Amino acid sequence: MNICSTSQFLCSLKYPQSRLRTLHNIICYPETFLCNKHIAVLEGSLDGDEYLFYAPITIKGTDMVREAVTCAKETNFCDISIVEDEILYSGIGTGSCSLVMDPMLQGIRLNEAIYTLSKSNLISGLEEFKSRLKQLDISHSNINLNNILVDSNYHWHSICNYNLHYGFGGDDEGFMAIERSINSLGIPDEPTAKSLEQLRLHSITTDGEGNIIYPIVESCRRFTSRNGVGFKDRNDNVIIADEYLWATDFSSNRAVVQLKNSKMGIIDRKGRYIIQPLYSSVVYNPTDGISVVHNGELQARFNYLGEQIEEWHK
16 A cells, blocks of 8 residues: 555546546545645545545555554444555656545444433443444544534444454543543433434434435435435425436535436535536535546536536546
């Protein structure tokens, strides 16, 4: 596993069509970029699923990631994985670097959950999660309020799993800090109607028809049914019909959609096409509103309003 620089990592995820070997549909969120001494981290999505993407920037970082992936696989703790030689970079030291993918299960981040859930739910989640680490004899080594997701059943799931390793006990300080936060906020012992509603809106749920409904984003909840993918409002009313083969969540009032004939386009929250579904691939960047659109072997950029801003080219 080779290393890359932070700029090479950022550039590869911002321009996946030319800087990644195979994962050309990645959408990254540059404002989420984090970096420590050894690992660069960025949130993003791939084919509608949310991920944390990592790249090692030091030799020690490669060792950390290798150990984390091995530990996760052997214990079935999480699904972190390595895509070998995925990042392509040029310039001084032309070459490639592996990309690490860590799926983000749906739920509320703990730094939000402590303001909406009951104290009893939070403490039971903490103890259950700690017990699981102890049973598996592993440490996450980066436990804090930002690196835990709480699902609709109050179970805790860690993110930023790049320093996972064998040997329980590496998270004692993190757990104590979380417990101090819970105890200091005067959180009620039992859940309130408001907290239960917030948890419902931010978790994966199902309805009476067996449809899967995803967490609310920009007032819309993406759902999947036997027919396809559509969107509901916060009260579970259908606002965009389930006519799509695939769709992303909304970001800055834009969602990439794919029809059942495999053609792709972009819609707004009223279901209006901003970019008509005529193309083989559409990659939307919410940071600058630019979409890279592929029409067979040709590509062109479109702006936030759906206007083509350059000629088609290879």
